[in-house]
Amino acid sequence: MNKLKILVNGIIKENPVLVLVLGTCPALAVTNSTINGVGMGLAATFVLICSNVVISLLKKAIPDKVRIPCYIVIIAGFVTIVQLMLQAYMKSLYDALGIFLSLIVVNCVILGRAEMFANKNSVFDSFLDGVGMGIGFTLALFLMGALREIFGVGTFCNIPIPGLSSEPIAILAQAPGGFFVYGFIIAILNKVSNGKAVKRKSFDCESCPSHAGCSGALKGGCGR
Amino acid sequence: MKAVKEFVVPAAVLTAICLVVSGALAGTYQLTEPVIEAAKRAEADASRVVVLPDGKNFEEVSASGLDNIVDAYKAGNGAGYVITGKAKGYGGDLQVMAGISSDGKITGVKLMDNNETQGIGSKTGEASYTDQYKGKDSTLDGVTTISGATVSSKAFESAVNTIFQAYGSLAGVEVAGPEVTPPETIIFPDVTDFTEVALDGAKKAIKAGDAGYVIVMEGQGYSHAAGPMEIYVGVGMDGKIAGVAAGANSETAGIGSQALEPDYLKAYIGKTSPDGIDNISGATETSVGVKKLVRAAMELAPALIGDTTPKVDLTVAEDGSASAVIGAVRVEIDAAGKVAGVTAADETADLASIAPEEVKEAMDNALAAYNASKGA
Numbered sequence: 001m002n003k004l005k006i007l008v009n010g011i012i013k014e015n016p017v018l019v020l021v022l023g024t025c026p027a028l029a030v031t032n033s034t035i036n037g038v039g040m041g042l043a044a045t046f047v048l049i050c051s052n053v054v055i056s057l058l059k060k061a062i063p064d065k066v067r068i069p070c071y072i073v074i075i076a077g078f079v080t081i082v083q084l085m086l087q088a089y090m091k092s093l094y095d096a097l098g099i100f101l102s103l104i105v106v107n108c109v110i111l112g113r114a115e116m117f118a119n120k121n122s123v124f125d126s127f128l129d130g131v132g133m134g135i136g137f138t139l140a141l142f143l144m145g146a147l148r149e150i151f152g153v154g155t156f157c158n159i160p161i162p163g164l165s166s167e168p169i170a171i172l173a174q175a176p177g178g179f180f181v182y183g184f185i186i187a188i189l190n191k192v193s194n195g196k197a198v199k200r201k202s203f204d205c206e207s208c209p210s211h212a213g214c215s216g217a218l219k220g221g222c223g224r
Numbered sequence: 225m226k227a228v229k230e231f232v233v234p235a236a237v238l239t240a241i242c243l244v245v246s247g248a249l250a251g252t253y254q255l256t257e258p259v260i261e262a263a264k265r266a267e268a269d270a271s272r273v274v275v276l277p278d279g280k281n282f283e284e285v286s287a288s289g290l291d292n293i294v295d296a297y298k299a300g301n302g303a304g305y306v307i308t309g310k311a312k313g314y315g316g317d318l319q320v321m322a323g324i325s326s327d328g329k330i331t332g333v334k335l336m337d338n339n340e341t342q343g344i345g346s347k348t349g350e351a352s353y354t355d356q357y358k359g360k361d362s363t364l365d366g367v368t369t370i371s372g373a374t375v376s377s378k379a380f381e382s383a384v385n386t387i388f389q390a391y392g393s394l395a396g397v398e399v400a401g402p403e404v405t406p407p408e409t410i411i412f413p414d415v416t417d418f419t420e421v422a423l424d425g426a427k428k429a430i431k432a433g434d435a436g437y438v439i440v441m442e443g444q445g446y447s448h449a450a451g452p453m454e455i456y457v458g459v460g461m462d463g464k465i466a467g468v469a470a471g472a473n474s475e476t477a478g479i480g481s482q483a484l485e486p487d488y489l490k491a492y493i494g495k496t497s498p499d500g501i502d503n504i505s506g507a508t509e510t511s512v513g514v515k516k517l518v519r520a521a522m523e524l525a526p527a528l529i530g531d532t533t534p535k536v537d538l539t540v541a542e543d544g545s546a547s548a549v550i551g552a553v554r555v556e557i558d559a560a561g562k563v564a565g566v567t568a569a570d571e572t573a574d575l576a577s578i579a580p581e582e583v584k585e586a587m588d589n590a591l592a593a594y595n596a597s598k599g600a
Contacts, residue, residue: 058241063234070241077245081252088259091267 010132016109017140018189023109026100028178034157037145039093045134047078048110052130055118071114076105109137147181148172275332276323278303290390309387312477313379315339320383324391333357345376362388362399375478408438411458411467425524436460437528439521445513450474457521468492480510536593546594552578553586557594563587
């Protein structure tokens with residue numbers, strides 16, 4: 001696979017948040033301001049790159065049976081390191097991200113890339129995938145955070161925007177606003193790409209993450 | 225061999241990964257722990273720096289055993305103390321945090337937890353009020369009260385006072401209280417030579433120059449007060465009350481304390497007993513307590529000033545009528561025990577030249593003496 005393609009893949013074509021619809025929990029929860037969104041994106045990117053590289057390195061050593069616990073332990077290790085670092089050097093971001101920082105451990109993007117990419121590809125490719133996916137995740141969170149902050153609070157990176165800061169649409173900065181903005185962005189993305197983005201992700205039984213272990217799959221699909 | 229591959233290897237790999245990750249975490253923790261600790265400390269200090277700008281590395285010091293003190297912190301760099309004290313305000317306890325520099329001056333005060341009325345008592349939290357405390361020493365000389373928010377302002381001031389007392393005991397320095405006029409001076413403002421004299425039954429007795437004596441009594445006021453109250457009763461040489469003033473007490477501020485205010489206590493001046501003095505509604509227990517102490521003091525008074533009962537020269541005729549001479553007044557009493565006439569004792573003098581009160585008192589005393597003689 002073309003190295004550049006791996007890198008760019010995560011940014012647009014397979015954007016984890018907007019196309020693969022992974023990691024939506026932090027994407028909705030912490031994007032009430034631009035800085036929080038970018039901070040969360042960068043923290044997750046760091047963990048994603050590190051875990052991708054380490055899991056790719058250990059892909060031969062990790063027995064298939066215990067791969068998920070091994071991934072979790074590795075990811076949790078990196079998350080805790082990020083947490084301690086943020087607490088020590090970026091206290092305000094640490095306070096803003098709160099519980100979602102430790103929840104990076106169970107972020108689907110990271111575990112998903114470990115399972116889908118890192119354990120099948122070379123170390124360098126995995127690194128590039130981590131960088132690409134990380135940038136894609138961060139961009140998506142930046143976009144959501146910026147939109148919600150600009151229209152919901154009337155500021156951008158805490159700088160007031162004339163005209164908007166006096167009468168902001170306050171609900172956009174609240175939890176429901178996260179869903180609104182998220183839905184709008186996905187809808188626009190699909191419109192722009194003529195529905196290609198949605199086709200990329202097939203919703204049939206084969207592509208379900210639980211396909212292998214699902215009893216419904218043996219009968220030909222869920223609920224049959 | 226199959227068992228080893230199936231069970232031992234996965235377990236060993238997982239364990240190894242766990243060990244390595246734990247090691248990495250321990251390393252990171254070692255690295256970041258001092259920074260995190262310092263940041264936490266700085267955050268906690270930030271609130272205290274507001275009142276003690278030069279303070280750093282605050283350490284909590286034990287404030288147990290100090291009344292009305294919430295907590296106390298000492299600046300690690302020796303800049304002073306930050307103490308939070310409380311006092312009863314208008315809407316319950318009011319907490320004040322004050323920074324006191326090492327030279328015993330206030331560097332800043334801040335209103336903390338309180339339930340003062342929004343817009344009235346809450347004004348004590350505004351800079352226009354709190355700034356006047358800056359640079360003041362323990363006498364709090366010149367601190368003004370917010371008009372309309374007297375109770376809150378007084379509570380604030382009293383909390384700052386409490387904080388100074390705590391500062392004194394924590395820093396081990398002598399702290400002068402606010403300038404208070406001693407009760408005996410309130411009663412006899414013109415007297416300067418007060419000497420203590422012995423008096424059985426009283427807590428203390430003070431001779432106020434030639435003007436009279438001050439008898440200090442101690443007793444209960446409000447039944448739920450933390451301690452007894454001290455009442456200073458001033459007795460003039462004529463045996464009348466020259467004034468009553470409150471000493472140390474724990475009466476409820478704003479309620480029982482009303483019965484200890486000079487405005488109320490001035491009603492005692494000129495009397496010989498608490499009879500006929502109204503209680504303060506809502507502060508009945510304190511008012512009654514004051515009365516009891518005044519009565520007790522007046523019973524002790526003759527021991528100091530001698531018997532001031534006026535000398536009555538009573539002559540009883542055989543038919544039961546009598547004539548009594550008290551000072552400059554002669555009172556004629558008929559057989560039924562009624563006053564039959566009053567004249568000046570000196571036949572050449574005019575009764576009108578004698579003060580009416582003196583005449584009335586003479587009549588009362590004459591009747592009392594007459595009745596006493598009949599009873600005897």
